[in-house]
Amino acid sequence: AAENNYSIAQIYLANCYNDGYGTEEDKNLAFNWYQKAAKNKRKKLTNAQYQLGNCYCYGIGIKIDKAQAFNWYNKAANNGKSGNRIAQFNLGNCYRNGKGVKKNNRKAFQLYQKSAEQGFLNAQFRLGFCYDFGIGTEVNEVKAFELYKITAENGNKIAQYNLGNCYHSGIGVEKDEIKAFKCYEKSAEQGYL
Missing domain, CATH: 1.25.40.10 (Tetratricopeptide repeat domain)
Incomplete structure (x- = not known):
């Protein structure tokens, strides 16, 4: 064929x-x-x-x-x-x-x-990164958080780490040290950090 x-x-x-x-x-x-x-x-x-x-x-x-x-x-x-x-x-x-x-x-x-x-x-992760750091667009912490959350829930270890940073520092979401720790832990379990 x-x-x-x-x-x-x-x-x-x-x-x-x-x-x-x-x-x-x-x-x-x-x-x-x-x-x-x-x-x-x-x-x-x-x-x-x-x-x-x-x-x-x-x-x-x-x-x-x-x-x-x-x-x-x-x-x-x-x-x-x-x-x-x-x-x-x-x-x-x-x-x-x-x-x-x-x-x-x-x-x-x-x-x-x-x-x-x-x-x-x-692409969703990279888009979150763009919103987080203002790459090609204005900084939008809420959108960065939302996109990191989607990709973190689908197993992206870097997104899990970045989501932990969002919870730790209150970026696009209310500060939550417990959620931050859980995100960092998931990321570390996959070998990131």
Whole structure:
């Protein structure tokens, strides 16, 4: 099916080569199949575009090229009705860190927001961090607290620590040393601190 230009089959085949699932791991073949799926004229899938961005970002089957990573994350983030939420997060990271594009904290914030609205927990955490420290937006302690709480409840150890700081210092919430301790404890149990 992959040879017959079916993009979903191409992605699955690329994943198999990338992870060594059912075959020998081959990053070069993984890259080739992600590229075919991402450029497929029948159906351009955001997941293939996102994965191709990862290939360029991390050097999977090809030399690292941050500009190409940015290009493919951008295509995936803006393709379709709502775009690929993980690509939006990664594109936000590109803007935040100036990787493949000029640094732009406001654009990074907007992309984290778009990804977070689609339920991507890493973006929700990063958005909380932006609100906490005024990165690309005004400081909003209540929103920072709310987002840290969501991601902490889903097991993010750094969010648990940051939530502990919120309770400890009364950031976006009333001070509560007992809740702060519990958050710090959960974070430490996962190896953070």
